Amino acid sequence: MGSIWTGDRVSLRGIEPEDWRAFQHIDADTSDMRAVDVIHPPRSAEGYRRWAAEQAVKEPVGDEFQLAVHSRADDVLVGALSTTGTDQRAGRFGYGIGIGREHQRRGYATEAVVLLLRYMFGERRYHKCSVGVHAFNEASLALHRALGFEEEGRLREHEFFAGRHHDVVVLGMTTDEFADRHGFGAVAESGVD
Template sequence: MTSIWTGSKVRLRGIEPEDWATFQRMDEHSADLRSVDMLYPPRSAAGYRKWAADQSTHEPTGDDFQLAVESLADGVLVGAMSTLDTDRRAGRFSYGVGICRDHQGRGYAKDAAVVLLTYMFGERRYHKCEVGILAFNEASIALHRSLGFQVEGRLRDHEFYAGRHRDMVLMGMTVDEFADRYPFHAL
């Protein structure tokens, strides 16, 4: 039996309490944090353990949720992704994905995005996915272009990072654009 949560390289799953150490290691790379979200003050190991334990029992609110990204090849946690800004009335949502530094460049982010988009478009009836990417994050912009996202605009001096304001690139993809590249299949 095949799961909608399994792609060709990764499986999306809930966060488990034992995942805390991987998340702590991910947060040790400031450049990676800036490209995904923002820098936060250091957290203790106990703080990471508590966060992971809380995430493992947290029930999603609507269609906003966070998932672990696990490699199919070896069952190792390689990153995380989350949905955000879900708007059922308008049919729009956004998401973020972050892959651990030592697992980047293997296609995990793209595969995870396809799995998530298949669920959000094909099961939750969303019409459009919109993402905001810091302009200096060229890898994420290239990833989203390869997925079929289109540049829809640029917000100048929109976010403050590393001592100055940075531009945000807005990209979007509709369900029809997604389905043209990744047809829906019944499992």
């Protein structure tokens, strides 16, 4: 028996209270924090413990949720991903992903995104996924292009940090484009006749 949330390298799971140390460690690298979102003020160990405990019991709001990305080989949390901007009427959503620096370049982000997209397109009936990537983040742009995302535009001087404004590249993928490249797996694999 398999799980839609498990790949060869990673599994996606809920955040557990004991994950607080891993998130604290990931947030310690300012460039990682900026690549994922923005730089936040330092948080105490107790703040991380409380945040992880809250995340562990937090119910999804519609189709917006956050998941831990867990390395199957190393049995450690390597990052997180979350859905954003879900719009069931229009059939679109976005997501964000962050993998800790020491776990990058191992295929974790690629597999985690494919697992998420397979769920959102194949189980939740969304039609399109859009993501915004900082224009300077070449690794993330390469990841999304390799996954099959198409560049749809650029938001000029859209985000401010490090003393100036930066462009954001908008990329998108439809369910048909995903299916052509990655597929949804055989129905028999899920136990459905």
